[in-house]
Amino acid sequence: MNRATRNTWLCGLLSVPLAGLVLLTWGVTFWTLALAAVALACPLSMLWSWRMAQRALAPLDAPVPHTRGMTMDWAVPIYDWYCPKLGLGPAFRRETLRHAALAPGERVLDVGCGTGVLTRLAAEAVGATGYVVGIDPGPRMLAEARRTSAASAARIEFRLAAIEALPFGDASFDAVLSSLMLHHLPPDMKRAGLKEVYRVLKPGGRLIVVDVDRPAQPLWWLAAWPLLLMSMTRINILGHVPAFLREAGFASVASKGRWFKLLAFWHACKPGASVELAR
Ligand SMILES: C[S@@+](CC[C@H](N)C(=O)[O-])C[C@H]1O[C@@H](n2cnc3c(N)ncnc32)[C@H](O)[C@@H]1O
Numbered sequence: 692m693n694r695a696t697r698n699t700w701l702c703g704l705l706s707v708p709l710a711g712l713v714l715l716t717w718g719v720t721f722w723t724l725a726l727a728a729v730a731l732a733c734p735l736s737m738l739w740s741w742r743m744a745q746r747a748l749a750p751l752d753a754p755v756p757h758t759r760g761m762t763m764d765w766a767v768p769i770y771d772w773y774c775p776k777l778g779l780g781p782a783f784r785r786e787t788l789r790h791a792a793l794a795p796g797e798r799v800l801d802v803g804c805g806t807g808v809l810t811r812l813a814a815e816a817v818g819a820t821g822y823v824v825g826i827d828p829g830p831r832m833l834a835e836a837r838r839t840s841a842a843s844a845a846r847i848e849f850r851l852a853a854i855e856a857l858p859f860g861d862a863s864f865d866a867v868l869s870s871l872m873l874h875h876l877p878p879d880m881k882r883a884g885l886k887e888v889y890r891v892l893k894p895g896g897r898l899i900v901v902d903v904d905r906p907a908q909p910l911w912w913l914a915a916w917p918l919l920l921m922s923m924t925r926i927n928i929l930g931h932v933p934a935f936l937r938e939a940g941f942a943s944v945a946s947k948g949r950w951f952k953l954l955a956f957w958h959a960c961k962p963g964a965s966v967e968l969a970r
Contacts, residue, residue, distance in 0.1 A: 700737065702733070703733045703734040703737045704734055706730040706731065706733045706734060707730070707731065707734055709730050710726070710727035710728075710730035710731050711727075713726050713727055713730070714727050736765070739765060740764075740765030746831075748830055748831065748834065749834055751830055751851060752851070753850070753851040753852070754851075755828065755830050755851065756828040756851065756852055756853040756856065757853075758828045758853040758855065758880075759876075759877055759880055760803075760828065760853060760854070760855075760875045760876045760877075760880060761875040761876075761923060762827075762828055762829035762832070762875075763805065763829055763832060763875075764829040764830065764831035764832055767806070767829075767831045767832055767835050770805060770806050770832075770835075771806050771808065771839075774808075778950070778951060779871070779950075783950055784808060784809055784812055785812075786948075786950065786956070787809060787868070787870055787899065787901050787956070788809075788812055788813065788816060790899050790901075790947050790948070790956045790958060791813070791816075791866055791868060791897075791899045793813055793816040793817050793821075793866060794816075794817070795816075795817055795818040795820055795821060796817060796818065796820040796821050797817045797821050797865040797866060798817075798821065798822045798823075798863065798864045798865050798866075799813050799814075799817055799821065799822070799823045799824075799864060799865065799866045799867070799868065800823075800824055800825075800826070800857075800859070800863075800864045800866075800867045800868070800888075800891065801813060801823065801824070801825040801826070801867075801868045801869075801870070802826055802854045802857075802867060802868070802869050802872055802884070802888065803826070803827055803854065803869065803870070803871075803872030803875065804825025804826060804827050804832075804833075804836055804849065805827060805829075805832050805836070805870075805871075806832060806835045806836050806839060807825050807835070807836030807837075807839060807840050807847075807849060809868060809870050810823055810824075810825035810836065810840070810847060810849070810868075811839075811840055811843055811845070811847065813868060814843065814845035814846060814847040815845055817845075817846075818845075819844075819845070819846065821846060822846045822848075823845070823846065823847050823848070824847070824848045824849070824850060824859075825847070825848070825849045825850070826849070826850045826851070826852040826853070826854070826857065826858075827849070827851070827852075828851065828852065828853040830851060833849050833850075833851050836849045837849050853884075854869075854872070854876070854880075854883075854884035854887055854888065855876075855880050855883040855884045855887060856887065857887045857888070857890070857891050859891045860891070861890050861891065862891070862892065862893045862894065862896075863891045863892075863893070864891055864892055864893065864896060865892075865893055865896050865897075866892075866896060866897050866898070866899065867888050867891070867892055867896070867897075867898045867899070868899050869888070869898065869899070869900045869901070869902070870900075870901050870902075871901065871902060871954075872902070873900060873902045873927065873932065874902050874903045874918075874923055874924045874927045875923060876923060877922045877923050878922060878925075878926055878935075881926060881935050882935065882938065882939065885898075885935055885936060885938075885939035885941075886939050886940070888939070889939050889940045889941065889961055892961040893961070893963070893964075894961055894962065894963020894964045895960065895961065895962075895963045895964045896960070896961045896963075897958060897959065897960050897961070898936070898941060898957075898958075898959045898960075898961075899956065899957070899958055900932065900936070900956070900957040900959070901950065901954055901955070901956050901957075902927055902932060902954065902955065902957075903915075903918065903924060903927040903928060903953060903954060904927060904928075904930060904932065904946075904949070904953065904954065904955035905927075905928060905929060905930030906928070906952055906953055907949060907952040907953070908952050911952045911953055915928055915953060932955075932957060933946070933957060936957065936959045940961070940962075941959035941960060941961060942959070942960050942961075942962045943958070943959065943960045944957060944958070944959045945957065945958050945959075
């Protein structure tokens, strides 16, 4: 058990007496119960993720990449159920694809594809002449993506890989999608990952990012401020994602819209030949 895991467990376990203390000192009210429920959810979700890690896994076709990104294998059984509950259902996916403006025949990479919801839609958009590949370092996520895509006739592939070491040659893709993934990476890995995306894009290729951004309304800070405490999310919540995109070499970085008040869609181009199609 490394130091980070030990500290996480320590915090999770401390939240149990904390929940008891809140109830004992402030009495049972709606708010103290809500607070206690949140405190108890921490160790429970940790137990859940530990339990998931014990489950047998189908044989892998590649070694599990070592990454400091936050993988989400623990969420596999509930991910596709809770996303729509958070407003990240089919309408959100359609909006992401609208920004990507994929054309038949294009080669597309979905980084941090999770259960592959967006990857499958992208594969439909590029059709039989196109090709879509989703990568994720979480072996259970990837197994789920493969399972749910097995019936799809589209040209789609899933690879066990991390964004900071993409197993593709230079200039391999017309478009790269990054949906709700960047905020899973600490700052140095955001930099390394975006450089890799830049490398595998063809000149003129485009990157579409949808992720957490600086809250559009002051009231949202009330809910979003804890994200300032984690290095993975701080960059996002301070509104620095466009700067990271430019630093990686991307041009024409633009915010193309928002989803709720907390997520933004960004569009960025790799300068070169067929660049900056007016999408
Ligand atoms: C919130 S999920 C998003 C999944 C999917 N893109 C979506 O829109 O539903 C974030 C994903 O990023 C993946 N991830 C974490 N670290 C990563 C890394 N270093 N490279 C690529 N993906 C990573 C996680 O395993 C997880 O599946």
